[in-house]
Structures are given as structure tokens and as C-alpha cells.
Amino acid sequence: MKINQIIFRPFRPEDVEDVLKIASSRFKEKYSSSLILQIYNYFPEGFLVAELEGEIVGYITAVPHYPTSLRVLMVAVKREHEGRGIGSQLMGRIETLAYMKGYSSVKLEVRQDNIRAIGFYRSRGYRTVGMIEHYYSDGSDAFIMEKPLNF
Numbered sequence: 001m002k003i004n005q006i007i008f009r010p011f012r013p014e015d016v017e018d019v020l021k022i023a024s025s026r027f028k029e030k031y032s033s034s035l036i037l038q039i040y041n042y043f044p045e046g047f048l049v050a051e052l053e054g055e056i057v058g059y060i061t062a063v064p065h066y067p068t069s070l071r072v073l074m075v076a077v078k079r080e081h082e083g084r085g086i087g088s089q090l091m092g093r094i095e096t097l098a099y100m101k102g103y104s105s106v107k108l109e110v111r112q113d114n115i116r117a118i119g120f121y122r123s124r125g126y127r128t129v130g131m132i133e134h135y136y137s138d139g140s141d142a143f144i145m146e147k148p149l150n151f
Contacts, residue, residue, distance in 0.1 A: 011047035070098035
């Protein structure tokens with residue numbers, strides 16, 4: 001698979017089950033189809049999927065967060081497609097969207113023990129700007145990370 005074989009497109013409501021399958025395989029949190037659709041309905045242009053040969057292999061959701069930033073709620077790529085640049089492409093597209101909409105930064109939360117994800121975000125220019133105790137349903141803490149947008 002080459003990255004140029006991946007189609008990046010807007011999420012469609014009929015994608016919800018595929019997105020849920022990826023979410024349940026990648027996150028400890030449990031999400032419902034109604035929550036996924038609420039996120040989509042709130043800010044449709046911030047919900048993108050990565051598709052390979054008709055199969056959704058990754059997605060990202062982001063919503064406005066205060067007047068100056070866009071907040072990534074979820075980004076995930078199927079395990080068998082990790083390390084191929086799909087997550088970077090999804091993040092890059094959301095960062096570009098944020099910049100084009102006039103936001104000055106992109107923010108996200110990440111589990112403090114998710115070393116791989118933290119390294120990925122740092123490599124993209126994100127820095128830790130805070131912490132939220134007991135953020136996740138299992139009581140785990142989260143780092144708040146932010147990337148200023150100055151393309």
C-alpha cells in the first residue's frame with residue numbers, strides 16, 4: 001500500500017459502524033453510534049476518513065474549541081495500517097482546516113501513558129500545556145497538547 005492509494009474524504013453517516021469498529025479496537029473508552037453522529041452533526045467538516053480500496057482504515061474528528069482553537073477529539077488508524085503516514089495525513093488535513101478557518105492552534109488530549117501517541121504528536125509540533133486528572137472513565141489522567149498554527 002502506498003499513501004497515494006489512500007482516499008481522504010469527509011465522513012458520511014453510513015461510515016459510522018466502520019468508525020466504531022476502529023474506535024473499539026484502538027481506544028479503551030467506549031463510543032456509541034449516536035455519539036459519533038452527534039460529533040459529525042456538530043462540525044461535519046472536522047470529521048474525515050481515510051479509505052483504502054473501499055475500506056475505512058482511519059479517521060479523525062475535530063470540533064471548534066473556544067474562539068481560537070480546533071480540538072481533535074479522536075484520531076485512529078487500524079493497527080495493520082499504522083506507520084504508513086495515514087495518521088500524519090489526517091492530522092495535517094485538520095491542521096490545515098484549522099488554519100484556513102482562522103484558528104490559531106489545534107489542541108487535543110492524550111493518555112499520559114500513551115507514549116507512542118505523545119511522541120507522534122510531539123513530532124508534529126505539539127507541546128504539553130496542561131494535565132487533566134481522572135480524565136478517562138478508568139480514572140487515567142490526560143495531557144493537554146497544543147500546536148500553534150503559524151504556517
